[in-house]
Amino acid sequence: MKIYTYRFVSHEDFALFIALKELNLAPNIFVMCYSGIDDQAINQEILSSIKTLLPQASIMGSTTDGEIFETEVMVHSFVLSLTTFESTNLQIELFPCDQDSFRSGQMIANEGVKLGAKVAIIVADGIVTNGDYLMDGVNSIAPSLVVAGGLAGDNGRYEESFIFCDTQIHSKSIVVGYLISDTLEVYHTKSFNWAPMGPKFKVTRADKNCIYTVDDISVLELYRKYLGSALAQKLPLGGIEFPFVFYKEGHLIGRAPIRLNNDGSVVFAGNINEGEIIQFGFGDIDAILSDAREIISDLAEFGPEKVMIFSCMTRKNFLGEDAHNDFEGLASIAPTTGFFTYGEFFHDSDHKCNFLLNETMTVLGLKEASAVSKANMQQKKNLPHKKISRHHRYSETFDALLHIGRQTALELGALNSTLNTKVEEAVKRYQASEELIIIQARSAIIGEMLSMIAHQWRQPLSIIGMVINKIRLSTMSNPTKDEALITDIDVVDRNVSYLSNTIEDFKNFFKPEVKKEWHTASKICEQLRSLADPILKMYKIELEITLNDDKQFFIYGSELVQVLLSIVSNAKDAIFEQQKENGKISIVCEYKPLKSIYRFTISDNGGSIAADMIKVMFEPYVSSKGITGTGLGLYMAKTIIEKHFRGTISGKNIEGGACIIIDFPITTKEPLLLLEPKLLA
Incomplete structure (x- = not known):
């Protein structure tokens, strides 16, 4: 591979350059053109001159926002890079880009795959091309294809840019130079450092x-x-x-x-x-140029024969008079040309994909030989390491301020994250509280409805009771007593009483309590059993209640029944889900004199609770029942026990099942009547 760089002056001067370098004898020449000339007639004249003097040349290029010629930043010039390859084939193709940039990227990739290209140097219209979509299109077909190049410029006007393909000038187009070779080695890197x-x-x-x-x-x-x-x-x-x-x-x-x-x-x-x-x-100029120096060192180790630079025009504008320092050392390694783009393309070999970058300098190093000559190696060893002067007296101050900014952002981010979590929890609890209010309102309405139902039921139940008593008296006074009829009368009488008591229990349960009353565990559990037994018997689940004392406590009785009923209902669902035969729920009621607390322990044999659920089971909207659960039952139980009873509620796994423990303080001074442990029938 041989590379020559030239800044076009005139037809005659270029002819002299060709003769001096004997380029007219080269069988193939790849000519890359970078033009900052706004007059397209002049660009057309130069392209025609190149083709006339080098008819074997394959030409591509574009208009720019500045040209790179060895160590210099050029403006309004026409820079050429002329390359003769030894073992690399070149194919230049033109593609449209006026409609779908993604589709254009796919077309470019498909052609690259068909040719077996290793590198695609792409220069696209910088006004109408969407560079991101163009790279996405390439990546969708050939993510391993190394893409270099950039978007053409028009000296910062953003009106119309132009593409060169052979001697033709096009707008709304893309030109691609495919490099096809088994021996071509590629080094593609970038410098950003904002x-x-x-x-x-x-x-x-x-x-x-x-x-x-x-x-x-x-x-x-x-x-x-x-x-x-x-x-x-x-x-x-x-x-x-x-x-x-x-x-x-x-x-x-x-x-x-x-x-x-x-x-x-x-x-x-x-x-x-x-x-x-x-x-x-x-952006700090010193930091940006320091990053560029590292690229020079790495590229020297690679030892390219040709260097192409595609750097962002905004980077050039930001660096100002320091812009040439960004790439100046590269020309000491190999002939260097390039242009300032409206966006530059970069290939990530690790992730096998291509990107559109901004404010970045991308560097493409190429070589055909697998090993460089000793002379070239010695030249690289003796490369001068030019120290770039630090123009900014306050660079260290900038670094310190940047560090403060980063640290402050981290701390504010952590604080914001904590605040967001707290707000989310507060909103969740507020929503749960609103739903609890709705549930309580519904309960009050149900209580009123049940009071009306109870009132309506009592009269017919009383009439049924009177008729039954009349039949009983008539039967008892009959000399020949019908024992079977008397037995049936007793059954009817018991069921009438059961109906009357049941409706009374439901009415009392749903009636909102406005004051505390004296209760015992026996009284609470009797009411619980009357409410829970019918459904538990339907599921063939045994409810076992053990009373260890008859201690009195001053509480809202129906609220404690509500809590116990919610826990028993969850236990019933767990047993049913496990399809457990001989399902059993046990409640142990006992006073703990050392802590002056009363404890209800509710356990079941419905399987254990998942470890991740135990930690959050009392939080709102947490349910193991999927869409059938509201996630409010245990949260409501926790709220009642903590706020109305000043107590605690916790859960744990036991052998074969789970256990819920409710503790609440009692401060009465009545003597404790210890009883032999007994089962509540």
């Missing part, structure tokens, strides 16, 4: 590269809020130093603002998706 700073934001409304709102405020307002009115008024130019940055596949990507729209939206040099988490980037 540092993320400040808080993180979320893009809340965006369309491709047009951003409308970030954290639900306009981009202009965001810049004004965090970076001040003076800088915001200078947008888009003011945004070069402080672009938006975000991470993609482990790479920090920059997006610089390039245009303000009348509707308040801002156009950036690349896509930023809705929902993307972004920060402001901070």
Whole structure:
């Protein structure tokens, strides 16, 4: 591979250059053109001159926002890189890009696959091409294809850029140079080094590269809020130093603002998706140039024969007079040319994908030989390490301020995360409280309804009772007593009493209590049994209640029954879900004199509770029943025990099942009547 660089002056001067280098004898020549000339007639004349003097040349290129010629930043010039390959084939193709950039990317990739290309040097119209979609299209077909190049420029006007293919000049097009070789070695690297700073934001409304709102405020307002009115008024130019940055596949990507729209939206040099988490980037010239020096060192070790640079025009504008220091040392390694782009393409060999970058310098190193000559190796060993002067007296101050900003952002992020968690918990509890109020209101309504039902039932039940007593008296006075009839009368009488007591129990259960009353565990459990027994018997589940004392406590009785009933209901569901035969729920009631607390222990044989559920089982909206559970039963039980009883409720697993323990303090001074443990029938 032989490389020659030339800045076009005239037809005659170029003819002399060709003769001096004997380029007319070369069988194939790859000519890469970078033009900062706005007059396309002049560009056309130069392209025709190249083809006339080098008819065997394959030509591609574009208009630019500045040209790179060895160690210099050029403007309004026409720079050529002429390459003759020994073992690499070149194929140049033209593609449209006026409609679907993703589809154009797929077409480029398909052609690369067909040719077996190792590298695709892509130069695309910088006004109409969506570079992100173009790379997405390439990645969808050939993610391993190394893509280099960038978006053509028009000296910062953003009106119309042009592509060169052979002697033709095109707009709304893409030109691709495919390098096909088994021996070609490639080194592709980049330098960005803008540092993320400040808080993180979320893009809340965006369309491709047009951003409308970030954290639900306009981009202009965001810049004004965090970076001040003076800088915001200078947008888009003011945004070069402080672009938006975000991470993609482990790479920090920059997006610089390039245009303000009348509707308040801002156009950036690349896509930023809705929902993307972004920060402001901070550019320090010393840090950026330091990163570039590392690239020079790494590239020297690779030993390229040709270097191509595609660097962002916003990077050039930000670096100003230091722009040439970004790449100056590369020319000491190999012939170097390139241009300043409206967006540069980069290949990540680790993740096997291609990106559109901004504010970045990308460097493509190429060589055909597997080993460099000793002379070249010696040259690399003796490369001068030019020390770039630090123009900023306050660079260390900038570093310190940046560190403060990062640390503050981290601390604020942690605080914000904690506050968000607390707010979410508070909202959840508030919603649960609202639902509890609704449940309590419904309970009060049900209590009133049951009172009316009880009133309506009592009269017919009383009549039935009177008729039964009349039949009983008539039967008893009959000399020949019908014992079977008397037995049936007793059964009917018991069921009438049962109906009357049951409706009374339900009425009392749902009646809101306005005051505490004296209760015993025996009284509480009797009411519980009357409510729970019918459903438990239907599921063939035994309810065993053990009373260890007859201690009195001053409480809201129906609320304790409600808590116990909720726990018993959960136990019943667990036993039924396990399809457990001989299901059993046990309740042990006992006074703990050392702690002056009363304890209800409810256990079952319905299997254990999942370990992750035990920790949160008393939180609102936590249920193991899927869509059939509200997740409020145990939370309501916890709320009642803690707030109305000043007690505690906890759960644990036992052998074959689970256990819920309720403790609440009692301060009465009545003597404790100890009883022999007995079962409540």
